[in-house]
Amino acid sequence: MNKHKKLALALLPLLIFASCSLFRGKKTKEVVIDYAGQGYVQAEVRDYDLDGCRYMLYLDANRKLEPDYLPTEFQQDSVPVWIKYEVENRMSVCMAGETVKLLDIKKR
Numbered sequence: 001m002n003k004h005k006k007l008a009l010a011l012l013p014l015l016i017f018a019s020c021s022l023f024r025g026k027k028t029k030e031v032v033i034d035y036a037g038q039g040y041v042q043a044e045v046r047d048y049d050l051d052g053c054r055y056m057l058y059l060d061a062n063r064k065l066e067p068d069y070l071p072t073e074f075q076q077d078s079v080p081v082w083i084k085y086e087v088e089n090r091m092s093v094c095m096a097g098e099t100v101k102l103l104d105i106k107k108r
Helices: 002-024
Strands: 041-047 055-058 064-067 079-087 098-107
Touching: 055 079, 064 079
Parallel strands: 064 098
Antiparallel strands: 041 055, 041 079, 055 064, 079 098
């Protein structure tokens, strides 16, 4: 029985080394999605904080969009996003940007 323990203890480091070597070379591949190629546009969610307004989507310094709805997880200031939208001619209390129907939104 003592010989079996010694043999097991001697083989244990070899077994650990071999199992670590199997996993060392494997890396997970990062999936890259071409959102621009799928019709998405880059924007940034900003807290507009004006009477009747809250969150606006900034396409650039001069162009703002007022979405019909913004999911809760995106209701933060300075969040870079990819968006798909349709222009909507609707009345707005905010009147700070172009009114749009948000079709899809993804974090960048």
